[in-house]
Amino acid sequence: MQIKPVLSALQKHRLAALLIVLEIALACAVLCNAGFLIASRLSAMQLVSGVDESSLGFIQLEGFDPKVANDLNARVVAGLGAMPGVQSVHVINSVPFGPQAGAFGVTLDQAGKQFRGVPELYLGDPGTPEALGLKLVAGRMPGAQDYQSVVEGYLPASSNVLITRTFAQRLWPGEDALGKTFWTGKNQFRVIGVVANLSVQQYDEEGERGAQWTVFVPTKSGPPLAGTYLIRADPQALDRVMVEARTVLARIAPDAVFDHQQSDTLPVLRERFFATDRAMAGLLVGVIVALLGVTALGIVGLTSFWVAQRRKQIGIRRAIGATRGDILRYFQTENFLIVSFGIVLGVVAAIAINLLLMKVFEVPRLPLHYLPIGALALWLLGQLAVLGPALRAAAVPPVVATRNV
Amino acid sequence: MFGYYLDLALRSLRRNRVLTALMVLAIAVGIGAAMTTLTVMHILSGNPLPGRSAQLFYAQVDGDPMPHGGNHREPPDMLDYQSATDLWTAHRADRQALIVDSQLKATAPQSNKPALMLTMLATTTDFFPMFAVPFQYGGAWTAQDDTQRARVAVISANLNDKLFGGENSVGRTLRLRDSDVRIVGVLKPWRPAPQFYTVAGGRFANGDTAGYFGRPEDVFVPFRSALEINDGAFQPFNCWGQPSAPGHLQNAPCNWIGLWVELGSHAKVAAYREFLDHYAQQQKALGRFQHAETRLRDLMGWLDFNHAVPRNARLQTWLAFAFLGICLFNTVGLLLAKFLRRAGEFGVRRALGASRRAVFAQCVAEAALIGFIGGVGGWLLSLLGLWLVRRQPTPYADLAHLDGGMFFLTFALAVVVSVLAGALPALRASRVPPALQLKVL
Structure with missing residues (x-):
């Protein structure tokens, strides 16, 4: 898959792409920190009392x-x-x-x-x-x-x-x-x-x-x-x-x-x-689920719009020989690139938020392994969210190219 | 014109229902989370005595002779018995109240209810007018009761309901441990948040200050009477030596009493500060004090010093606003998609003579409408969120209700947020060049 045409197409939608990137970045930052807070609450709850x-x-x-x-x-x-x-x-x-x-x-x-x-x-x-x-x-x-x-x-x-x-x-x-x-x-x-x-x-x-x-x-x-x-x-x-x-x-x-x-x-x-710890962990899990849901919906919404907007171009590409798989992979690659930009920003933001939390709330330093886990979660989320609109794009028949030209 | 835009907005929203639902949902969820935590913060960081708090001060001197590191040190959060009674008997403030809590067993001799363990507040008569404590029956005891160690008590509405079925129990007898006291007053339901007058030690609590939002004591007894009634059951705030008799702290090397004073003017505050400093210097000269540091913080300053807002609540607010931020980005993206998809329509409007400003206004009106509908959803979700908060195992759970101000803030926040979210896409939409779009048609 060539990345260059995807990038130059994104150049046409700089603002929309930037918004998704920012949304992913914020989601990544909150996800890593909230996940770390949940893990620390859960590990506190494992306290060994030493008695029967x-x-x-x-x-x-x-x-x-x-x-x-x-x-x-x-x-x-x-x-x-x-x-x-x-x-x-x-x-x-x-x-x-x-x-x-x-x-x-x-x-x-x-x-x-x-x-x-x-x-x-x-x-x-x-x-x-x-x-x-x-x-x-x-x-x-x-x-x-x-x-x-x-x-x-x-x-x-x-x-x-x-x-x-x-x-x-x-x-x-x-x-x-x-x-x-x-x-x-x-x-x-x-x-x-x-x-x-x-x-x-x-x-x-x-x-x-x-x-x-x-x-x-x-x-x-x-x-x-x-x-x-x-x-x-x-x-x-x-x-x-x-x-x-x-x-x-x-x-x-x-x-x-x-x-x-x-x-x-x-x-x-x-x-x-441990009731308060459990309640707080539950709340954080709820926030993470809602957050990932909202982010996914955002991706679905924007990609659907792009698919609708590019129906004609997709038709042309199909007419001159691109397979359904090519179209599908195009949107998947596009999403992967956008999410990757978001993650790069998000990792920086996650560390910044953690430093802030360390100062204001005295939470410990975020272990670095949370960052790849958060990144992986967002890549997966992005691919899942883009699948529906991308399949719809792949289903665009080549005949669309011949209409309205 | 606004009506027309609203009509256009409604039509446009109806045209693409899934996208509309997504945007409304995003705003509703973000607003719901933000308003739930904001309401909790509003309750937790509120002023428990609006209008009076600036005249109420918590006095601190340092009776603890132990050396501590650093040049500048904070006096302990409470006073030793000698300092507390010296400062109180000087009567230099408009009003002054000593404060100390202890646990004891209470029974109502005329009723057959089982004995209860209660928290008793030992205080002085000024406590009630100073803190605007509301009475249902009877009233406070007199200054004479304070000095004569009268066996009298004021009880809470809660205890009155429990022991006397909510009747006027003034004049009846309550047995506190082994002493009979006469009830002189019954309070109305009173729930200051936080229970500000007993707040202390917040800087050692590591942010876990939810306990400050518990309910007030059930029985209030004149200070000296209480020390006699419940002798042996008093807990120190801190000690610099072991008390010789546990629970009897009058001569013990311990801090355990709080002192609140009411000072009506700046001059009086300055004079009282001077009085405290003078007292500390004098005690240092006498050799009883090692440190002459004093503090006189007003009520809100004292709550602030004790970090009275629990850390969990503050953390949740941060989280909620980060979440609202994500919802906002999401809405901006979706609105942008929506408006740019209608570039043709805007092109036609522009070609027919609409100004850029008109197109911009139309788009913002649409965003505001989405915000309003999202606000309704957010209001419902914040009611759900507060219901969840009320089910949490925290002492302030019962306080979490949406008041009028916060209700309007919900809609204001929703509309402002969505108009902000709509501004950028609307700007882009208004810049659509009419000619290009018309060519495509």
Whole structure:
């Protein structure tokens, strides 16, 4: 296929061709950036919590007198534990996707000089790591002697803790974390075990805190650790257990208020946590579909016009020996050229828009592989859109040439 | 003449229905997307107290002694107890209100409704007139109630409906944790957007500020009474040391209280700024403060500083306008195709004596008509879009409605956009040389 005659024909329709080029360029720029935003939302939703989500539920009670905390804990653990289908009940401060319960800045030294970030702390009573289903990769799980009471403030003065692999690397890059100590204020932590994953409660992609920056502090239940419970149940029974737990709690803990917002199964809490991400991804997908649709319609409209305008020329070409395939390929080549110009401009615009978004909205840099994918999508779209009008052009009979000359 | 052009436009639109439908659809979709996001932005970036906001100021001093990098540092978003009460008791402004939120359990002793967890706003009596809070029954408590730590409360319409079935509950008793308080006022439904008086910490929120658009508290209690009633349940904004008793922050090294002041004139604003600076200098001299920075931002300035418009909403607006741009290019292309196809017709008109301007006007009239029809479609689509927004899991979802101004803006935007889109093709059409076209006929 010769490109030169196509180009010189386009010269006659500079303005219309320029408009399509600009439309394709803008579509390419928006497509790449929106696609990247969708991908980053979807990848955020893949967050590994490190716990057996399908077996776990979280319950939060509020409004009780702190003086009765021990009594309340005993009543709830016994009462919920007796429900059919429940495997165990533990007092825990929060769960992944649950309310944010404790973020503490930590340092490697007691003097507080070597600051290493603000991880989230999980506090739980004996058996909690096993109930969560944490996977140990080094060291040991806390034994009965490691669970201590909180005397003052929120934490035991000194405790033997579990940390995640990621956070261990953060504290001591390339070293073995077992047996090492770190501090938050006057409270000391000694690492006895490293777990594969345990995600933070409310992960914020753009925050300073990494998704797995967590520490598990073995604690005996009692103030301030009260009113928040982890239920482990048979996955098939979990939904029923969480519903029935409300009636059981109304009976055994009438003095406390059941928090309907925060108390739910982990799969539900997870879904709710990502609801905005999912909604935004859905919206972006909708925009992309509408955008590609509008662009395709624009191409169809303009090519149809060109075909109608050039009926006579097509007829002449057919009369002097061009095949249907030649006519078809002519319009396909023309579209390919226009879309290619659009893509060249669009790639530049995509990078420019991304730079702008990076500045205004702090989104990350657009990975370069989005550009060829976006270009390919638009080439395909252009060829699909042009097919109808091009086939109509190919169907123009040579006899048209003999009329009206 | 305009009527004639409109008639021509209608005929022309009817002649090529598919092309017309494509153009109307493109404009409708673009306008629908743009207006949906514009309406949301309009709601989110609106002034919650038009007319009064310029007289309301948020006062900040810096009670946090921790050293931070940089020469110029922002004071924390809230005040420590000592600074807050010092500034409030000085009564240097026309009106002043302390603000702190906390959670507590509430029951209505006479009813058998289950206990509720509520957010209680601890504030002072000026809060109600300052922020033009509307009352349905009763009114605010008195200044005397503030100083005497009276056990009184104002409740929201929502709570009044829940506990008392919407009756006049003034004089009835509400149990807040272990204290009985007498209801002195019931608010009308009140939904400032954002809930501006508790806005703080926006610069640490990474753009996720949808929470500012939640509903106001359900119960309002005099500041000092509230600190006693809900002792042990107060959350700090930030601390520079561990509080000795969790939830009791009166002597704790923490910032946790907001202070709003009303200042009626520029002179008063200047005087108050000076007062704040003087206070900070004095506290620094006494050794309680390390930093003498102060701030006094007006309401809109404070919202702006906190980036109150959520980033998702701003991103969606950008996206919608890029989309409208694509629809616009599309329409320009299609109009160009349409007008140039009728070159013969325009040639005849020109040959019969129509001026270039007349042909131009005819084409623009046609574009405007397409814009208007597209505007109707865009209006319907933006109603659909706002319905979708209302189904989103965001706190401001219930606010997303099209108001009168935005309704007219929809049509104005549609017509302006399509006239702009039509201008270039119309110009080309009006330049059609009559002779050349007539030769072909």
